[in-house]
Amino acid sequence: MKRTFKRWTYLTHRWLGIGLCLLLALWFFSGIVMMYVGYPKLTEEERLTHLPDLNPATSVPALLSPGAAMQAAGIEQLQEVRSLRLNRARAGAPTYWLERNGQPVLAIDASSGETLLQVDAAVALASAQAYAGDANAVLAKGTLLEDANTHSRGLDAHRPLWRFDIEQGPLARLYVSGTTGEVIRDVSRTELYWNWLGAWAHWLYMFRGNAFNAHHSDIINWLSVISMVLVLTGAVVGIWRWRFREPYKSGARSPYPSALMRWHHVLGLLFAIVCMTWLFSGLMSMRPWGMLRSPPAPLQVTAMHGQLQWDFLQDLPGSEANSFSALKEIRWLPLLGESVALQINAQGPIAARNLRTGKSHEPSQAQVMQAARNLMSVPITQWDRLSAYDLYYYERAPHTMTGGRDKPLPIYRVAFGDEPKTWVHVDANTGQLLGSLNSTERLSRWLFTMLHSWDWLPLLNRRPLWDGVMIALSLGGLAISATGVVIAWRRLRQKIS
Incomplete structure (x- = not known):
């Protein structure tokens, strides 16, 4: 029985290695690339930087107040309105954007109050040109549903997308929403080329947009599980064959005469735990078969913030001359029972x-605190003010998977006594909700982001130490996989011949 178990362990590792060693090499190499080049996305900083300046005082024709624009568009009540924005993101023209719960964003011409529904080629081109700047030539490439740079499910509401290529400069490609006319993704030249060896390869996007599309998640999940079996059986075989007490007759601890096999043996013992950890945490990132999934917290946002009031939307704040010279956007929203206007420039809110x-x-x-009590029908169990980042609220570089999101400080962390133990983060300067985390999401933070990208702040804040550790461990996994590729090729060549 024992000999049979050993034999099947050897055979399992051998043939799984032949089948998967190239995949593991791809995962380790692409992981290193993703440390510095992420999947393309439009960050808030990029969006604001490329928005044309907003100058209501000098606009011709003159701009309507937000209340007048909505009335002209037939908006008669403000229930369920989350926010109202004014910018020049659509075709470079001043536009109001009405965001309502459960409904598509509504674009309204800020000069006439006309509802803007159609996004044709001329509108899309004007939006792309305004984003790229007059000095950059923008080439229209038609519409598409999805390509290598636009697999994100967050773009589904904007499909079909208009694609535009830029001939020179750091920007290489822009995608314009087919439903709103805004630029919703930009791709730098670095992202355009390195993405093929980075995120596109790492997330196995070769199985997206084709006959395998519906099975993409299952393919990743099962390949991860089988790869974990490969690593586990390899570690077991490696321990069996390593002489801990006394060496073999050759004087070596490893029995393999080939230098390649010895390296594979030694590296496997050194990096097996790292490989297993990354495979497991990568699997957890997919939330396989419903694991680590939880419904969103039932936050009663309207009870906390109230609604925008018509009486306070009849004027355009700060419309005196030259006051908006560097302004990019104005945003009206209800905050803590008050109607508030945020003035935003390229660096973010300034007033x-x-x-x-x-x-x-x-x-x-x-x-x-008083307003936050209305978010849920259960009592608050803890209230903290954070002036520095911690393990659950922290910044990552914009190109990373969880980076590029606004993470202001200081904040309030409000813990509620509901069953999922919900935490809510609130901006201490404005009272805006920044997000929520329940116990399942906090567990996911440990099983995925902590184990996969090692975003432990004492290490992450000491770069390039973090870079050195991650690259060294990744190169170890890559070396195991690369030696496995050569060994697999030699084994197959022997079988064929």
Whole structure:
């Protein structure tokens, strides 16, 4: 029985290695690439930087106030309105964007109040040109549903997409929403080329957009599980064959006469745990078969913030001449029972104005706490003010999977006494909700992001130490896989001949 078990362990490792060693080499190599070049996305910083300046005071024709524009568009009540934005993201023209719960974003011409529904070639081209700047030639490449740079499910509401290529400069490609007319993805030249060896390869996107599309997640899940079996059987075989007490007659601890096999043996023992950890955490990133999935927290946002009020939308804040010279966007939203206008430039919000009082919006801790109690029908169990990042609230580089999101400080962390033990993060300066985490999502933070990208702050904040550790471990896994590729090729060649 024991000999049979050993034999099948050897055979399992051998033939799984022949089948999967190239895949593991691809995963380790692409993982190193992704440390520095991520999958293309449009970050808030990129969006604001490329928005044309907003100059309401000098606009011709003159701009309507937000209230007048919505009335002209037939909007008669503000229930379920999350926010209202004014910018020049659509064709370079001033446009109001009405965001409502459960409904598509509505674009309204800021000069006429006309509802903008159609996105034709001329609108898409004008949006791309405004984003790229007049100095860059933009070439229209037609429409598409999905390509190597646009697999993200977050783009589904914008399909079909208009694609535009840029002849020179750091930007290589732009995608314009087929439903709103905004640029919703930009691709740098670095991302365009390295993406094939980085995220596209790592996430096995060769199985997207074709006959395998519906099975993409299952393919990754099962390949991860089988790869874990490969690593586990390899570790067991490696331990069996290593002489811990006394060496073989050759004087070596490993029985293999071939230098390649010895290296594979030694590297496997050194890096097996690392390989297993990354395969397991990569599997957890897919939330396989419903694991680590949880419904969103039932936050009663309207009960916390109230609604925008018509009375405070009849003027365009700060429309005096030259006050908007560097402004990119104005955003109206309800915050803590008040109607507030945020003025935003390329670096982010620069002013928050209470439209009822005309003064700066600077809520106190007591105001935020009182409003936050309305988010859920259960009591608050803990309330903390964070002035520095911690293990659950922290920044990552914009190109990374979890990077490119606004992570202001200080914040309030509000813990509720519901069964999922929900935490809510609130911006201490404005009272805006920044997100929520329940116990399942916090577990996912450990099983995926902590184990997969080692975003442990004491290490992450000491770059290039983090880079050195990650690259060294990745090269170890790559070396195991690469030696496995050569061994597999030699074995297959022997079988064929």
